[in-house]
Amino acid sequence: MTEYLDRFASHVVVVGSGLAGLVTALTLAPQPVLLLTRAALGAESSSAWAQGGIAASLGDDDSVGLHLADTLAAGDGLCDADVAAAILADAPAAIASLESFGVQFDRSPDGAYLLGLEAAHSRHRIAHVAGDGSGAAIVHALVEKVSRTPSITVMEGIEVRRLLKTDDVLSGLICASRSGPLAIPATRIVLATGGLGGLYETTTTPSGNYGQGIMLAARAGAKLADMEFVQFHPTALDAANWSAGRPLALVSEAVRGEGAILVNDRNERFLADQPGAELAPRDVVARAISAEIAKGSRVFLDAREALGQGFANRFPTITLLCREAGVDPLRERIPVRPAVHYHMGGVATDLHGRSTLDGLWVVGEAASTGLHGANRLASNSLLEAAVMGMRAARDILETPRSMAPICNAIELPVSSDLSFVRPIVSRSLGVLRNSQTMRSAIGSLLPLVEKDGAAADPALVAISIAVFAFLREESRGAHARTDYQISLPAARRRRMTLSAVLAAAREMAPLSFIHSA
Numbered sequence: 001m002t003e004y005l006d007r008f009a010s011h012v013v014v015v016g017s018g019l020a021g022l023v024t025a026l027t028l029a030p031q032p033v034l035l036l037t038r039a040a041l042g043a044e045s046s047s048a049w050a051q052g053g054i055a056a057s058l059g060d061d062d063s064v065g066l067h068l069a070d071t072l073a074a075g076d077g078l079c080d081a082d083v084a085a086a087i088l089a090d091a092p093a094a095i096a097s098l099e100s101f102g103v104q105f106d107r108s109p110d111g112a113y114l115l116g117l118e119a120a121h122s123r124h125r126i127a128h129v130a131g132d133g134s135g136a137a138i139v140h141a142l143v144e145k146v147s148r149t150p151s152i153t154v155m156e157g158i159e160v161r162r163l164l165k166t167d168d169v170l171s172g173l174i175c176a177s178r179s180g181p182l183a184i185p186a187t188r189i190v191l192a193t194g195g196l197g198g199l200y201e202t203t204t205t206p207s208g209n210y211g212q213g214i215m216l217a218a219r220a221g222a223k224l225a226d227m228e229f230v231q232f233h234p235t236a237l238d239a240a241n242w243s244a245g246r247p248l249a250l251v252s253e254a255v256r257g258e259g260a261i262l263v264n265d266r267n268e269r270f271l272a273d274q275p276g277a278e279l280a281p282r283d284v285v286a287r288a289i290s291a292e293i294a295k296g297s298r299v300f301l302d303a304r305e306a307l308g309q310g311f312a313n314r315f316p317t318i319t320l321l322c323r324e325a326g327v328d329p330l331r332e333r334i335p336v337r338p339a340v341h342y343h344m345g346g347v348a349t350d351l352h353g354r355s356t357l358d359g360l361w362v363v364g365e366a367a368s369t370g371l372h373g374a375n376r377l378a379s380n381s382l383l384e385a386a387v388m389g390m391r392a393a394r395d396i397l398e399t400p401r402s403m404a405p406i407c408n409a410i411e412l413p414v415s416s417d418l419s420f421v422r423p424i425v426s427r428s429l430g431v432l433r434n435s436q437t438m439r440s441a442i443g444s445l446l447p448l449v450e451k452d453g454a455a456a457d458p459a460l461v462a463i464s465i466a467v468f469a470f471l472r473e474e475s476r477g478a479h480a481r482t483d484y485q486i487s488l489p490a491a492r493r494r495r496m497t498l499s500a501v502l503a504a505a506r507e508m509a510p511l512s513f514i515h516s517a
């Protein structure tokens with residue numbers, strides 16, 4: 001029996017409690033907010049696992065222009081330069097707002113920010129908190145602040161399964177809760193549901209997050225953008241005790257920023273001749289490591305000479321994660337491999353976080369603003385989550401409120417099962433792709449979407465990646481095709497609705513599928 005929560009009809013509903021959701025809710029105060037989140041407040045979020053920190057041009061030798069140049073170079077021609085310039089220009093203000101919410105960034109005794117260096121950044125510009133425990137410390141401070149903000153009602157243990165529409169207008173959400181299905185009327189909804197690493201067998205992200213925000217928005221009619229761009233982090237900890245589907249711990253880029261080198265099992269520094277060497281863009285490093293692994297080698301990050309005994313002080317969290325996996329980074333080389341880490345694509349939004357569907361804002365990793373283009377520059381994502389949470393909140397406060405139409409609840413869709421989709425996605429939509437494996441993936445995913453069972457929602461997100469990836473007949477940024485190895489002269493972003501994705505998928509699916517369907 002579905003319970004109706006009519007008392008929240010005038011609230012802004014925010015879904016997700018990573019950095020983007022927490023910042024949105026806090027910036028909206030004292031406007032009443034209902035914050036829905038699947039686990040405990042702040043938990044099951046990539047935000048809480050972040051190690052490096054937040055990129056911002058705060059140093060004396062830095063500027064928004066330099067930060068922009070690095071961002072555009074990493075984005076490989078596909079960033080929206082105006083969007084990127086606007087978001088990066090907001091970075092110092094976002095850091096100041098986070099401080100006003102209680103976040104304490106690491107500073108030197110003279111009060112200057114301690115700024116780290118990460119791959120493909122030309123300046124030290126990563127503001128961090130508690131060394132490499134940045135994400136946990138930031139989320140902890142914001143959770144505290146949310147708990148002390150009377151205008152924010154938090155409901156934990158709530159999974160949003162569908163957005164509801166009445167007469168084609170957004171009218172609410174249907175959710176699973178411990179006490180049964182809930183229908184919540186709402187006309188202003190913010191999705192801050194994070195990325196889609198959970199679709200893959202090897203990921204550094206919380207494995208339950210498979211792109212639910214993308215699925216919710218797409219099913220409600222919002223357009224998706226640049227879904228093919230999935231970033232693989234080159235250096236996930238290749239622990240001997242790991243099993244498929246469980247997140248791999250991350251060994252942050254900051255370790256390479258401090259001088260650690262990558263070697264194969266013959267102790268060859270295989271990136272030495274690459275421009276930037278170990279600090280080349282992520283896709284370049286991920287492909288080089290994958291190539292070594294494909295040759296049968298293992299790959300190691302060696303921090304012994306660069307950091308030695310200093311490793312534990314500079315990277316306490318990573319030290320702990322390594323030791324849990326039986327590796328002592330002070331004395332041994334750290335085994336690493338690429339794993340899905342971030343999604344540059346997502347729900348298409350403008351600079352206010354507005355999706356193409358009236359009343360729906362999407363912020364953080366679930367959105368695609370155009371900042372990251374074909375490849376995200378390290379530590380620009382927490383920045384985007386904070387800036388866009390603030391921007392969306394300000395936009396909502398300026399948007400006239402419409403009356404909530406009657407919200408007709410539908411039957412609660414079943415809980416998602418990822419076990420069918422993960423092997424397909426991992427095989428066909430990894431670091432290297434080609435038309436043959438993508439077509440076969442589309443052929444396997446389409447029946448799962450159309451059958452509408454427990455695999456349908458993850459399959460829908462996966463087929464969107466596959467269709468976008470199939471249509472991009474070039475290699476660019478994180479999207480590397482063995483059958484189209486060069487970049488086309490003109491970079492083009494793409495937006496599609498779900499119905500267009502599915503229509504394209506039906507054309508692309510192998511004939512064997514069409515006959516059997």
Ligand SMILES: Cc1cc2nc3c(=O)[nH]c(=O)nc-3n(C[C@H](O)[C@H](O)[C@H](O)COP(=O)(O)OP(=O)(O)OC[C@H]3O[C@@H](n4cnc5c(N)ncnc54)[C@H](O)[C@@H]3O)c2cc1C
Binds near residue numbers: 021049193205342383
């Ligand atoms: C290990 C790791 C290290 C990283 N390090 C850095 C770094 O140093 N710097 C940087 O800039 N970026 C880093 N990133 C990327 C960055 O952390 C993320 O891009 C960013 O935190 C995303 O924030 P978010 O608020 O959009 O999503 P998340 O923080 O992932 O939060 C998503 C929230 O949505 C909830 N949710 C999902 N689906 C539903 C649903 N259907 N109903 C209700 N709730 C739902 C989740 O439970 C969670 O609360 C890192 C990522 C990882 C995995």
